Amino acid sequence: MSQTVTEFEVHxxxxxxxxxxxxxxxxxxxxxxxxxxxxxxxxxxSEGHGFCFTIGRGNDVxxxxxxxLRPYVIGRPAPRTASDLxxxxxxxxxxxxxxxxGPEKGVMHMAAGAVVNAAWDLAARTAGLPVWEFLASMTxxxxxSLVDFRYLTxxxxxxxxxxxxxxxxxxxxxxxARLRRQGYPAYTTSPGWLGYSDEKLVRLAKEAVADGxxxxxxxxxxxxEDDIRRLKLARAAVGPSVRIAVDANQRWDVADAVRWMxxxxxxxxxxxxxxxxxDDILGHAAVRAGQPVKVATGEHVAxxxxxxxxxxxxxxxxxxxxxxxxxxxxxxxxxxxxxxxxGVPVCPHAGGVGLCELVQHLAMFDYVAVSGSWEDRVIEYVxxxxxxxxDPAQIDAGRYVAPRAPGFSARMLPQxxxxxxxxxxxxxxxxxxxxxxxx
Amino acid sequence: MSQTVTEFEVHxxxxxxxxxxxxxxxxxxxxxxxxxxxxxxxxxxSEGHGFCFTIGRGNDVxxxxxxxLRPYVIGRPAPRTASDLxxxxxxxxxxxxxxxxGPEKGVMHMAAGAVVNAAWDLAARTAGLPVWEFLASMTxxxxxSLVDFRYLTxxxxxxxxxxxxxxxxxxxxxxxARLRRQGYPAYTTSPGWLGYSDEKLVRLAKEAVADGxxxxxxxxxxxxEDDIRRLKLARAAVGPSVRIAVDANQRWDVADAVRWMxxxxxxxxxxxxxxxxxDDILGHAAVRAGQPVKVATGEHVAxxxxxxxxxxxxxxxxxxxxxxxxxxxxxxxxxxxxxxxxGVPVCPHAGGVGLCELVQHLAMFDYVAVSGSWEDRVIEYVxxxxxxxxDPAQIDAGRYVAPRAPGFSARMLPQxxxxxxxxxxxxxxxxxxxxxxxx
Numbered sequence: 001m002s003q004t005v006t007e008f009e010v011h012x013x014x015x016x017x018x019x020x021x022x023x024x025x026x027x028x029x030x031x032x033x034x035x036x037x038x039x040x041x042x043x044x045x046s047e048g049h050g051f052c053f054t055i056g057r058g059n060d061v062x063x064x065x066x067x068x069l070r071p072y073v074i075g076r077p078a079p080r081t082a083s084d085l086x087x088x089x090x091x092x093x094x095x096x097x098x099x100x101x102g103p104e105k106g107v108m109h110m111a112a113g114a115v116v117n118a119a120w121d122l123a124a125r126t127a128g129l130p131v132w133e134f135l136a137s138m139t140x141x142x143x144x145s146l147v148d149f150r151y152l153t154x155x156x157x158x159x160x161x162x163x164x165x166x167x168x169x170x171x172x173x174x175x176x177a178r179l180r181r182q183g184y185p186a187y188t189t190s191p192g193w194l195g196y197s198d199e200k201l202v203r204l205a206k207e208a209v210a211d212g213x214x215x216x217x218x219x220x221x222x223x224x225e226d227d228i229r230r231l232k233l234a235r236a237a238v239g240p241s242v243r244i245a246v247d248a249n250q251r252w253d254v255a256d257a258v259r260w261m262x263x264x265x266x267x268x269x270x271x272x273x274x275x276x277x278x279d280d281i282l283g284h285a286a287v288r289a290g291q292p293v294k295v296a297t298g299e300h301v302a303x304x305x306x307x308x309x310x311x312x313x314x315x316x317x318x319x320x321x322x323x324x325x326x327x328x329x330x331x332x333x334x335x336x337x338x339x340x341x342x343g344v345p346v347c348p349h350a351g352g353v354g355l356c357e358l359v360q361h362l363a364m365f366d367y368v369a370v371s372g373s374w375e376d377r378v379i380e381y382v383x384x385x386x387x388x389x390x391d392p393a394q395i396d397a398g399r400y401v402a403p404r405a406p407g408f409s410a411r412m413l414p415q416x417x418x419x420x421x422x423x424x425x426x427x428x429x430x431x432x433x434x435x436x437x438x439x
Numbered sequence: 440m441s442q443t444v445t446e447f448e449v450h451x452x453x454x455x456x457x458x459x460x461x462x463x464x465x466x467x468x469x470x471x472x473x474x475x476x477x478x479x480x481x482x483x484x485s486e487g488h489g490f491c492f493t494i495g496r497g498n499d500v501x502x503x504x505x506x507x508l509r510p511y512v513i514g515r516p517a518p519r520t521a522s523d524l525x526x527x528x529x530x531x532x533x534x535x536x537x538x539x540x541g542p543e544k545g546v547m548h549m550a551a552g553a554v555v556n557a558a559w560d561l562a563a564r565t566a567g568l569p570v571w572e573f574l575a576s577m578t579x580x581x582x583x584s585l586v587d588f589r590y591l592t593x594x595x596x597x598x599x600x601x602x603x604x605x606x607x608x609x610x611x612x613x614x615x616a617r618l619r620r621q622g623y624p625a626y627t628t629s630p631g632w633l634g635y636s637d638e639k640l641v642r643l644a645k646e647a648v649a650d651g652x653x654x655x656x657x658x659x660x661x662x663x664e665d666d667i668r669r670l671k672l673a674r675a676a677v678g679p680s681v682r683i684a685v686d687a688n689q690r691w692d693v694a695d696a697v698r699w700m701x702x703x704x705x706x707x708x709x710x711x712x713x714x715x716x717x718d719d720i721l722g723h724a725a726v727r728a729g730q731p732v733k734v735a736t737g738e739h740v741a742x743x744x745x746x747x748x749x750x751x752x753x754x755x756x757x758x759x760x761x762x763x764x765x766x767x768x769x770x771x772x773x774x775x776x777x778x779x780x781x782g783v784p785v786c787p788h789a790g791g792v793g794l795c796e797l798v799q800h801l802a803m804f805d806y807v808a809v810s811g812s813w814e815d816r817v818i819e820y821v822x823x824x825x826x827x828x829x830d831p832a833q834i835d836a837g838r839y840v841a842p843r844a845p846g847f848s849a850r851m852l853p854q855x856x857x858x859x860x861x862x863x864x865x866x867x868x869x870x871x872x873x874x875x876x877x878x
Contacts, residue, residue, distance in 0.1 A: 028535045057507065057536035058547060064503040065546065068496065096467045097496035103689070103717065103739055106545015107504065108497060151716040154693040154725065250542070254593035277590040278542065279744040281720060282751050286593065300542055302741075305718040312721050 002077035007041035008070045012063045013412065014056060014422040015353065015385060016431055021195025022384050023055070023351070026221035027249040029195070031055035033385060034422070035353045036062035036111075037412060038118050042078035048122025049411045050114040053324045053352040058107075059422065065111035068098065072115070079119040080126050082142035089116050089330040090148060105302035109327055116328025117358065121408035130403040131329070132364040136172060140165035143369070147334045151305045155312060161337045168372040175368045183399030184364055185374055186381040187215030187245065189351060191234070194219040198233055205237040212398030215243035215270060215378055221251030224260055231267040246293075247273035250300070254283045258290035271296040271318055281306065284315035296320055299349035303327070304334040311342040320349045320380075323358035332362050333370075340371045351382035356393040357409040360400045388416035441516035446480035447509045451502045452851065453495060453861040454792065454824060455870055460634025461823055462494070462790070465660035465690040468634070470494035472824060473861070474792045475501035475550075476851060477557050481517035487561025488850045489553040492763045492791040497546075498861065504550035507537065511554070518558040519565050521581035528555050528769040529587060544741035548766055555767025556797065560847035569842040570768070571803040575611060579604035582808070586773045590744045594751060600776045607811040614807045622838030623803055624813055625820040626654030626684065628790060630673070633658040637672055644676035651837030654682035654709060654817055660690035663699055670706040685732075686712035689739065693722045697729035710735040710757055720745065723754035735759055738788035742766070743773040750781040757815075759788045762797035771801050779810045790821035795832040796848040799839045827855035 017023055018030035035051040036059050052062040072091055079085050092112040093104060101108040124134040135143070144161050188211075191204035201218075208216050218234055220227040227246070234244055246269040252260060257275035264272075271294040275287045278300035288295040298320030301307055310316045319339045321332050339346050348363050350356040356379070363379045371377075379400055386392035391409040394401035403409050419427050456462050457469035474490040475498050491501040511530055518524050531551040532543060540547040563573040574582070583600050627650075630643035640657075647655045657673055659666040666685070673683055685708045691699060696714035703711075710733040715722045717739035727734040737759030740746055749755045758778045760771050778785045787802050789795040795818070802818045810816075818839055825831035830848040833840035842848050858866050 028539070031536065031539075055536050055539045057534070058504075058540045061500070061504045061507050061540065061547060065497075065500045068500050095496065097470065097494050100467070100470075100494045101497045101500065101549075102545050105718070105741060106541050107547055108500065108545060110540075151692055151719055151722065154722060253588075253590055277744045279544070279742065280590055280748065282748045283590065283593060283744075302544060303718065305716045305722075309719065309721045 002080065003042035003044045003046065005040050005042050005073050005076050005078050007039070008073050009039045010063050010066045011037040011417060012059050012422045013037050013417055013420045014059055014428070015420055016427065017384070018056070021193060024193045024195035025219040025247065025249040026194060026251040028055060033353045034059040035412070036066055036114065037417065038066050038114050040073055040118050040122065042122070046078060046122055046126060048118035049408070050116070050118030050121060050328070051324060051354060051410065052110040052114045053355055062107055062110060065107045066114050069111055069115050078126070079123045081123070082138055082146055085119055085123060085330065086146045088119050089146070089327060092116065093148065093327050104305070104327070109303065110325060113324055113326055113328040113331070116330055117324065117408060120329045121410070125407040128406050130361060130406060131408045132361040132368070132403065133176070135329070135361070135365040136176065136368040140169060143333065146330045147337065148330065152308055152334065152338070155308050156338055156341050160341065164337055164340050165369065168369050171372055172368050175372065179364055179367060179402045183396055183401045184360065184367065185378045186213065186395060186398055186400050187217060187243070187378040188213045188381045188383070189217040190383045191216055192218035194222055198230065201230060202233055202237045205234050209238050209242055213242070214398055215245060217245040217247055217273070217380070219249065220246045220264070221248035221260070224263055227264060228267070231264060231269065235267055243270035244268070245270045245273060245296070248275050250274045250277055252276050254286045257287045261287070261291040261293045265292050269293050273297065273320065274300070278302070279306065281309045281313050281315055284310060285313045288315055288317070294318065296347065298322065299325065301325070304331050304338065307335045308338055311338055311344060316344065318347045319344050320347055321359065321362060322349045323355055323362060329362070336362065336366045336370045345376045346371065347377055348379050350380040351384065353385050354389060354410040354412070356381055356386070357389055357391070360393055360403065361408060364402055388412050441519065442481035442483045442485060444479050444481045444512050444515050444517050446478070447512050448478045449502050449505045450476040450856055451498050451861045452476050452856055452859045453498055453867070454859055455866065456823070457495070460632060463632045463634035464658040464686065464688040465633060466688040467494060472792045473498040474851070475505055475553065476856065477505050477553050479512055479557050479561065481561070485517060485561055485565060487557035488847070489555070489557030489560060489767070490763060490793060490849065491549040491553045492794055501546055501549060504546045505553050508550055508554050517565070518562045520562070521577055521585055524558055524562060524769065525585050527558050528585070528766060531555065532587065532766050543744070543766070548742065549764060552763055552765055552767040552770070555769055556763065556847060559768045560849070564846040567845050569800060569845060570847045571800040571807070571842065572615070574768070574800070574804040575615065575807040579608060582772065585769045586776065587769065591747055591773065591777070594747050595777055595780055599780065603776055603779050604808065607808050610811055611807050614811065618803055618806060618841045622835055622840045623799065623806060624817045625652065625834060625837055625839050626656060626682070626817040627652045627820045627822065628656040629822045630655050631657035633661055637669065640669060641672055641676045644673050648677050648681055652681070653837055654684060656684040656686055656712070656819070658688065659685045659703070660687035660699070663702055666703060667706070670703060670708065674706055682709035683707070684709045684712060684735070687714050689713045689716055691715050693725045693729070696726045700726070700730040700732045704731050708732050712736065712759065713739070717741070718745065720748045720752050720754055723749060724752045727754055727756070733757065735786065737761065738764065740764070743770050743777065746774045747777055750777055750783060755783065757786045758783050759786055760798065760801060761788045762794055762801060768801070775801065775805045775809045784815045785810065786816055787818050789819040790823065792824050793828060793849040793851070795820055795825070796828055796830065799832055799842065800847060803841055827851050
């Protein structure tokens with residue numbers, strides 16, 4: 001018998017990461033990594049957790065958007081099956097009045113993603129499986145039923161999606177076993193924040209290689225001479241065989257990106273990430289055509305319709321899904337299928353608060369049941385804030401260890417939530433006291 | 440001496456329009472036209488009003504987003520000059536933490552638009568001019584300084600924008616005089632809502648012609664046979680020389696749009712509006728190439744970067760700006776310049792609550808100082824809810840009368856705001872009482 005969802009709690013949680021310049025890049029100089037965090041709870045006490053990731057101010061707006069979705073969840077049977085999860089996703093994203101606020105983009109869409117992901121957490125726990133395995137336990141038909149094909153059918157029909165999933169079906173068991181043994185390839189961004197000194201960059205780059213990572217990433221786009229110096233330093237630190245990706249965080253117009261990357265190309269960056277606006281499909285295509293470095297984007301791409309066009313236009317070499325920007329697992333499944341259709345590798349964005357925890361499940365599911373490959377694929381890893389989670393992402397020798405605990409791995413510890421509640425939590429009270437003393 | 444802004448009031452105002460099926464279309468069956476409404480006030484009592492338009496649920500989320508912008512306005516000198524208005528626009532849209540919530544799209548971006556538009560209302564009133572004339576009183580250099588060219592320079596540089604504005608400068612006075620005499624061409628959507636009976640459609644279509652409109656619009660996309668019948672009825676009602684546009688409100692995938700419009704083409708619709716997702720640039724281009732009817736879109740286009748690409752891709756025949764979806768006057772100025780560069784007519788979206796009032800200023804300014812033409816251009820007019828405004832849009836013989844009152848024309852009457860406040864206003868209290876009695 002299905003239990004009814006009776007509680008829906010929304011929390012504004014913020015971490016004062018700007019103090020250390022962790023996460024600093026050319027567009028985001030002082031982020032305070034934050035989560036508008038949802039706990040849904042059913043009659044029997046089962047919980048589903050989900051969240052929107054933000055970088056500080058406006059986290060309250062995102063919390064208000066999640067709050068606006070309460071009526072769609074309270075009184076509903078706790079989601080358990082593919083069909084339940086498909087229905088919830090469609091209800092949240094097709095509500096005409098809420099859809100007006102996007103459509104399918106920005107705050108309201110991210111909030112739908114938080115609710116959808118919380119429902120997946122709850123359903124996977126009820127099934128006793130981590131989300132990646134829960135997904136990989138579904139038939140191709142069930143998986144196709146989870147996807148909203150609206151605006152996709154010129155490029156991907158349900159039948160084509162089914163064919164992709166069926167083609168990957170025979171190898172599922174073998175890849176699951178290999179994933180459990182070997183883990184999934186990762187790269188680390190920890191050395192490369194723009195606010196870090198050269199010394200810190202070199203030290204962390206060397207540590208990354210010692211830790212077994214085959215790829216690191218540097219933030220660029222502040223100053224070209226600085227970027228060249230930092231890229232040289234990093235190359236000297238990691239040696240010739242470790243890949244170095246660079247990330248401009250949307251800093252450039254098309255011509256800037258072409259000029260800058262032409263100048264950085266001799267130092268062999270593996271990809272240039274977010275060279276320009278995430279909305280600029282034709283701009284990304286022009287950047288890709290105009291200079292020799294491969295192009296990656298996706299963490300700020302609003303929805304499956306924009307990803308569809310990035311692939312149609314041949315604008316990207318790597319698709320960087322984000323677990324908490326689009327409308328949750330269901331829309332990310334659509335994006336994985338689109339990427340598989342085009343044979344473009346998915347290299348998820350992570351970092352922030354809890355994004356590593358969530359997105360590892362999607363990449364692992366992609367490996368087991370969609371693309372069937374981890375060739376040229378890596379999940380971003382940033383070694384920040386994992387201590388606040390009950391089932392933190394685990395890295396071993398530069399690879400994500402396949403989660404075994406049921407659910408979506410992103411449950412924040414109660415004591416971490418209590419400490420970082422904004423504005424009343426003790427961490428923020430103390431910060432205000434220090435500011436008052438200093439002023 | 441500049442006055443400081445000391446008050447920033449945000450109101451959740453909703454009209455129960457779903458009761459009459461006013462505004463019903465294939466995607467939005469039961470909208471309650473709403474405004475998250477901002478009043479900013481300076482020390483001397485000067486006010487600036489602005490708002491986000493929504494269709495009901497979620498209006499509170501938009502209000503929360505406007506509220507999040509309070510710190511950028513309170514304590515600031517009341518904006519008066521192009522330079523003040525440029526600075527405010529950049530601060531609101533470049534704040535890295537808030538930008539994360541879009542970037543430049545959805546709830547947070549619409550909220551920035553409400554604040555920017557309120558600032559324009561205040562500044563134009565201080566100057567004693569309606570916004571269209573206030574804009575048209577600025578030099579080409581001042582106008583260029585208002586635009587954020589980030590992500591546009593591959594298509595439009597500041598120098599090119601300046602050249603467009605300078606080319607239009609000599610005719611400004613003559614066109615201003617003609618605009619005052621003749622008004623700006625309008626079309627009406629009032630006959631065409633999908634929830635209206637055939638009888639009501641025919642009656643209102645005839646009234647539109649009698650009222651002097653040269654174009655009407657019908658909502659389509661629910662059922663093809665119904666659409667053919669309604670288009671035939673409308674054509675019989677208005678005669679051969681009045682244009683009939685049709686609007687699918689994003690209902691279709693690309694192939695549906697091509698099939699449906701191929702079937703409707705014999706009845707000579709003037710344009711097909713929003714055939715598919717507003718994010719689908721390549722989809723619009725495919726629809727335009729795949730069937731004979733001209734393509735219009737824009738009311739849900741998130742920002743100037745997407746408009747840029749719609750023009751680059753040759754995806755649209757008409758650009759439909761919306762006064763309250765993008766980041767206010769400044770971003771709409773960028774879009775007017777992009778359209779002028781491509782020679783594509785701008786036919787603004789209006790209706791809703793107060794959108795006619797706002798957007799007429801932008802179209803009139805475009806005529807006077809940007810494109811310099813009203814050839815093939817029409818502003819949408821919907822005869823709803825104007826009674827709630829102090830300076831309602833005026834239509835005379837199918838044309839918008841050029842506003843003479845200072846400001847942006849969108850000040851809601853205090854008694855209308857009091858009556859429609861959600862959820863506590865008397866209109867909503869009465870509605871709940873009726874629902875309780877009926878249940």
